Amino acid sequence: MNEIIKIEGLRKRFGDNEVLKGITTSVKQGEVVAIIGPSGCGKSTFLRSINLLEEPTEGKILIDGIDLTSRDVDINKMRQRVGMVFQQFNLFPNMTIRHNIMLAPVELGKMTREEADEKATELLSRIGLLDKADSYPDSLSGGQKQRVAIVRALAMNPEVLLFDEPTSALDPEMVGEVLQLMKDVAAEGMTMVVVTHEMGFAREVANRVLFFSDGYITEDGTPEEVFNHPKSPRLQEFLGKVL
Ligand code: ADP
Ligand code: MG
Numbered sequence: 328m329n330e331i332i333k334i335e336g337l338r339k340r341f342g343d344n345e346v347l348k349g350i351t352t353s354v355k356q357g358e359v360v361a362i363i364g365p366s367g368c369g370k371s372t373f374l375r376s377i378n379l380l381e382e383p384t385e386g387k388i389l390i391d392g393i394d395l396t397s398r399d400v401d402i403n404k405m406r407q408r409v410g411m412v413f414q415q416f417n418l419f420p421n422m423t424i425r426h427n428i429m430l431a432p433v434e435l436g437k438m439t440r441e442e443a444d445e446k447a448t449e450l451l452s453r454i455g456l457l458d459k460a461d462s463y464p465d466s467l468s469g470g471q472k473q474r475v476a477i478v479r480a481l482a483m484n485p486e487v488l489l490f491d492e493p494t495s496a497l498d499p500e501m502v503g504e505v506l507q508l509m510k511d512v513a514a515e516g517m518t519m520v521v522v523t524h525e526m527g528f529a530r531e532v533a534n535r536v537l538f539f540s541d542g543y544i545t546e547d548g549t550p551e552e553v554f555n556h557p558k559s560p561r562l563q564e565f566l567g568k569v570l
Contacts, residue, residue, distance in 0.1 A: 337376060
């Protein structure tokens with residue numbers, strides 16, 4: 328299988344604080360990778376680096392063989408291929424739900440308004456929210472907002488989807504509907520990198536789990552390996568707290 332994401336020697340420093348200390352890994356097409364680890368260990372910084380929302384201090388990020396850190400890369404074009412879903416949804420509050428979904432494909436010249444409108448209808452039907460198309464995000468529950476944010480990312484037909492703790496801001500009763508949509512998207516073959524606290528999701532849906540600690544990936548394995556046979560005391564301690 329194709330390596331769609333390649334990270335080589337990634338380091339990231341904020342002032343004196345070296346958060347990522349040399350990360351080398353890759354993600355194959357269609358893989359679902361869960362990232363776990365203690366708070367503050369650099370999971371978000373790593374994820375944000377994959378579409379250059381954070382600029383690496385050192386190292387390379389390659390998407391489909393194209394080095395994002397190289398000067399002559401059109402980063403906006405590359406970002407269209409790598410969608411991102413945030414903890415706080417980041418929907419535009421002053422736009423209807425339909426327009427939230429249509430915005431990027433139209434503004435970035437990927438679709439005509441008619442095509443984007445059709446796509447929005449299809450995506451909202453898929454998540455059972457077509458009747459909300461002309462409402463504003465405020466009228467939705469947290470779970471509905473996050474499902475809209477996910478299909479908004481899908482509207483661009485990305486090759487990779489990054490998720491940063493997509494269920495952490497939700498009331499517990501809404502977590503399931505968001506995880507279910509993510510499972511469906513994974514089952515369709517989307518390459519996904521998911522920072523998550525949901526160990527159940529990581530176990531069930533991920534092909535691979537990466538454990539971050541102290542600025543490194545310290546374990547990398549199948550859910551079975553990472554959850555049932557953790558090698559390091561650090562991971563054993565972490566799992567003891569979260570499971
Ligand atoms: P995690 O997502 O694993 O909780 P983060 O990647 O958000 O961790 O943060 C890792 C470390 O980097 C923390 O110490 C955090 O304070 C620091 N950090 C993150 N973003 C910035 C920033 N923009 N400026 C300075 N420090 C930052
Ligand atoms: Mg984070």
